[in-house]
Amino acid sequence: MISQLINNDSYENINFNTQKTKNIFDFINSPEKIKILNTLNEVLNIHKSQNKNLIFIYSAPKVGSTSIVSSLRIFCSNNFDIIHIHDEEMLRVLAHVDGITINEVILYNKFLGRNVYVIDVYRSPIERKISTFFEKIGIYHFNDNDQNVNKYNVNKVINRFNNIFPFIGLGDHFIDKYNINLPEKFDFDKKYLLVETNGVKYIKLRLKDSHIWDSILSNIFSKNICIVKDYQSNKKPIKDIYNKFNSCYRIPENLLDNIITCKYLNYYYSPEELQLYYNEWKHKSTIHVTPYTLEQYKLYEEITIENAHIDYIQVDHYMDEGCKCKACSLKRKEISLKLLSGIHISERIFHTEAKSELIQKRADKINRINTLISNIPKKNKQNKIPGIIMNKL
Numbered sequence: 001m002i003s004q005l006i007n008n009d010s011y012e013n014i015n016f017n018t019q020k021t022k023n024i025f026d027f028i029n030s031p032e033k034i035k036i037l038n039t040l041n042e043v044l045n046i047h048k049s050q051n052k053n054l055i056f057i058y059s060a061p062k063v064g065s066t067s068i069v070s071s072l073r074i075f076c077s078n079n080f081d082i083i084h085i086h087d088e089e090m091l092r093v094l095a096h097v098d099g100i101t102i103n104e105v106i107l108y109n110k111f112l113g114r115n116v117y118v119i120d121v122y123r124s125p126i127e128r129k130i131s132t133f134f135e136k137i138g139i140y141h142f143n144d145n146d147q148n149v150n151k152y153n154v155n156k157v158i159n160r161f162n163n164i165f166p167f168i169g170l171g172d173h174f175i176d177k178y179n180i181n182l183p184e185k186f187d188f189d190k191k192y193l194l195v196e197t198n199g200v201k202y203i204k205l206r207l208k209d210s211h212i213w214d215s216i217l218s219n220i221f222s223k224n225i226c227i228v229k230d231y232q233s234n235k236k237p238i239k240d241i242y243n244k245f246n247s248c249y250r251i252p253e254n255l256l257d258n259i260i261t262c263k264y265l266n267y268y269y270s271p272e273e274l275q276l277y278y279n280e281w282k283h284k285s286t287i288h289v290t291p292y293t294l295e296q297y298k299l300y301e302e303i304t305i306e307n308a309h310i311d312y313i314q315v316d317h318y319m320d321e322g323c324k325c326k327a328c329s330l331k332r333k334e335i336s337l338k339l340l341s342g343i344h345i346s347e348r349i350f351h352t353e354a355k356s357e358l359i360q361k362r363a364d365k366i367n368r369i370n371t372l373i374s375n376i377p378k379k380n381k382q383n384k385i386p387g388i389i390m391n392k393l
Helices: 031-043 065-076 088-095 103-113 125-133 137-141 152-165 206-220 239-248 253-260 262-268 271-282 294-307 324-338 351-374
Strands: 055-060 081-085 116-123 193-197 200-205
Touching: 031 088, 031 103, 031 206, 055 065, 055 103, 065 081, 065 206, 065 271, 065 324, 081 324, 088 103, 103 200, 116 206, 125 137, 125 152, 125 239, 125 253, 137 152, 152 239, 152 253, 152 294, 200 206, 253 271, 324 351
Parallel strands: 055 081, 055 116, 116 200
Antiparallel strands: 193 200
C-alpha cells in the first residue's frame, strides 16, 4: 500500500517559514548591482514599457510554462509585461552578467514601484522527467540529431532514461527558489496558491489543473484569458520516438516507490490524488532496475557535455513572441477574439509575419477602394480623389 511508502520524512526539507531577518532589499545599496540590474531591465525590455505591471513566469523547464506565457501575452499584453525565465544561466546568456539572482531582478522591479506577479507550475515528477529527457535527447543524451534518434530502438532509449532517472527533472522553484513563507498545505479547493511577500504576489499552479487555468488566471488578473496549447513534444521532430516511448514505457517498481516519497509530490498532491497517481503508474510498472550512482551520473554528464557538438536552438518556442508593435498588437487582438469564441487556431504571432500580413491587408483594401473608384461613372466624379498612401509600420 502507498501508506507504507510514505512517512513524515516527505516534508523533512520543506521550510514553511523561510522569511529572513535581514532586509531582503539590502542589495539595493550596492551601486554595482544597481548598474547590472538596470542593464538586465534593458535586456528584458522592462525599461521600455509604459506598464507598471509585470508578470515573471519563473519556473523550472518542462512544466507547462510556455503555454502560460503565450496565453498571457495574447490576452494581457496591453496591461502587463510578461517575462519568461528559468534560471540564472539564462541571465548570463541574455546579458552576459554574473552575481545577480532572478529573485533580485524581481525585487528590484518591486522596489521601483511596479506591481509584480511571479508564476510557477508544478508538474508530476515522472511526466516531468520524461519531458526533460526528451527536450535534449538528441544533442545531449545521444550526441545525434533528433531525426536520427527517431529511428532508434525504443528499448535503447528506455534503458538510457532509467539509468539517469533519479537525477533529472528535480527541484521546485516555489519551494526552493522563491524564498517566501509557504502555506503548510496546498489549497486543494482553489487548485492554486497565491502568497504575497514583500509586496510581490507569488502564484503556484499545477499542470494537472491546466483545464481550469483559464478560470484561475482570469480571476487573478481580472481579464478574460483562454489557455493555448504550445510547444508540445508530440509535435516536435522527435515525436515518433517520443510517442513510442510513452506507449511502451513501464516504470521499474523501485523508481516508482522512490518517486512516491518525493517531498514536492506529497506537498502538491492530496492523499487521494497521490494514491491515484501511484495506482496509475503501478499498473504500468515492471521489475527493478539499478540506475546510475551519483558518481556514475557525474561521469555521464561530463562525457555527454564534452561530446555535444550540435548547437541547441529552440525555434517556434512561443505562440506569441511578445512584440508590441502595431502589426503584432492587431494580430493578437484578432487571435484573442477567435479563442474567446471557441475557434481552434494554429496561427502564431511572429513580428515579421504579422507585419507582412498587415501590409498585405492594407494593400488589398487599397486595391478594393481603387477598383470601386475606377467603376464610378465619369459624370459622377466631381472631384479628383487623392491617391492613398500606406502608413509605414
